[in-house]
Amino acid sequence: MRSRTLAPLRLFAPLLLLxxxxxxxxxxxxxPTHVRVATFNIFELGQEKLAERDSMxxxxxxxxxxxxxxxxxxxxxxxxxxxxxxxxxxxxxxARDLADVLRSSGLNPLDYPYVxxxxxxxxxxxxxxxxRDGTVAxxxxxxxxxxxxxxxGYGTYHGQYGMAVLSRYPIDTAAVRTFQRFLWKDLPxxxxxxxxxxxxxxxxxxxxxxxxxxxPVLVHGDTLHLLASxxxxxxxxxxxxxxxxxxxxxxGFWVHYLDNTTALTDDRGIAGGLGADRAFVILGDLNASPDxxxxxxxxxxxxxxxxxxxxxxxxxQLTGRPTASFQRGTRVxxxxxxxxxxxxxxxxxxxxxxxxxxxxxxATTASDHRLVWLDLALPLxxxx
Numbered sequence: 001m002r003s004r005t006l007a008p009l010r011l012f013a014p015l016l017l018l019x020x021x022x023x024x025x026x027x028x029x030x031x032p033t034h035v036r037v038a039t040f041n042i043f044e045l046g047q048e049k050l051a052e053r054d055s056m057x058x059x060x061x062x063x064x065x066x067x068x069x070x071x072x073x074x075x076x077x078x079x080x081x082x083x084x085x086x087x088x089x090x091x092x093x094x095a096r097d098l099a100d101v102l103r104s105s106g107l108n109p110l111d112y113p114y115v116x117x118x119x120x121x122x123x124x125x126x127x128x129x130x131x132r133d134g135t136v137a138x139x140x141x142x143x144x145x146x147x148x149x150x151x152x153g154y155g156t157y158h159g160q161y162g163m164a165v166l167s168r169y170p171i172d173t174a175a176v177r178t179f180q181r182f183l184w185k186d187l188p189x190x191x192x193x194x195x196x197x198x199x200x201x202x203x204x205x206x207x208x209x210x211x212x213x214x215x216p217v218l219v220h221g222d223t224l225h226l227l228a229s230x231x232x233x234x235x236x237x238x239x240x241x242x243x244x245x246x247x248x249x250x251x252g253f254w255v256h257y258l259d260n261t262t263a264l265t266d267d268r269g270i271a272g273g274l275g276a277d278r279a280f281v282i283l284g285d286l287n288a289s290p291d292x293x294x295x296x297x298x299x300x301x302x303x304x305x306x307x308x309x310x311x312x313x314x315x316x317q318l319t320g321r322p323t324a325s326f327q328r329g330t331r332v333x334x335x336x337x338x339x340x341x342x343x344x345x346x347x348x349x350x351x352x353x354x355x356x357x358x359x360x361x362x363a364t365t366a367s368d369h370r371l372v373w374l375d376l377a378l379p380l381x382x383x384x
Contacts, residue, residue: 070349
């Protein structure tokens with residue numbers, strides 16, 4: 001989360017005129033060979049940025065324009081967005097607005113007829129002094145760090161830093177599972193800082209700083225489970241390491257989910273997880289680097305819980321690749337499929353400034369994170 005000042009730019013409608021050799025729309029392919037899955041943290045993609053249009057209804061904000069160009073270039077079939085507004089009255093509104101822009105993008109449209117979002121813990125006031133600074137934030141503190149520090153997940157307003165899924169394939173919305181309200185204390189072997197939170201707080205304290213989702217996508221007769229999350233950064237705390245501990249457990253939640261642990265209860269009251277015999281991909285900005293020192297418990301940094309799990313593969317196309325520009329380049333964004341799935345291709349969209357100065361500038365303008373994508377072979381049920 002960092003500020004950025006950019007000179008205002010304008011696009012003429014149609015929004016973008018890009019040539020692209022990527023796969024055509026789903027409807028144009030009778031027998032697709034793969035499904036392209038991606039994750040992209042677009043820096044603070046607030047609803048107001050999408051609403052800023054010129055007289056020809058084109059996006060004005062240069063950051064959003066750059067992000068749109070990248071999405072149109074890569075053309076994911078399924079895309080998880082992090083840091084997009086998910087406001088409580090209509091969590092999917094910003095995502096639908098973005099899908100509308102992509103659908104009407106001149107000669108290079110990209111249609112996402114299926115959009116999913118859900119409420120998030122970010123900026124939802126807890127009513128407690130969570131950071132123990134002697135004050136309890138109220139609605140009067142909206143827009144401030146004080147508001148964020150006493151919310152169940154950091155956000156200066158409710159719904160900031162949300163998540164959304166854009167898909168060219170149907171989403172089985174009736175089967176979506178969310179764990180927004182799952183309690184941290186109910187996670188097996190939770191790393192809650194001893195003595196920091198009262199029993200009253202722990203009786204309400206949620207594990208997810210945003211949410212944890214299992215979003216089933218129906219891909220030509222198969223179901224691909226998107227296991228999406230955006231754990232809290234493991235910093236901005238003290239010696240108690242409340243954020244580092246929470247990050248470790250938010251990442252580790254997926255291990256318990258693949259274990260089909262009955263201690264997990266979703267927001268509809270259904271217990272248990274998924275099991276590891278299903279087609280799944282864990283994805284999102286996990287705020288967890290393989291070299292992380294701020295969230296380091298058990299056998300190592302938080303992300304090793306996933307990278308060392310034999311049920312999960314870390315594809316060689318992505319292994320060791322930085323995905324965010326801070327800390328001189330670090331890997332925090334992941335697309336990690338079931339080990340039984342066959343990966344055909346993948347990349348981190350990070351153009352080299354020497355060979356592609358324009359592309360590198362575009363990626364920097366779009367976000368301090370980079371889009372990460374993988375092509376998974378179809379059908380999803382076999383691997384040679």
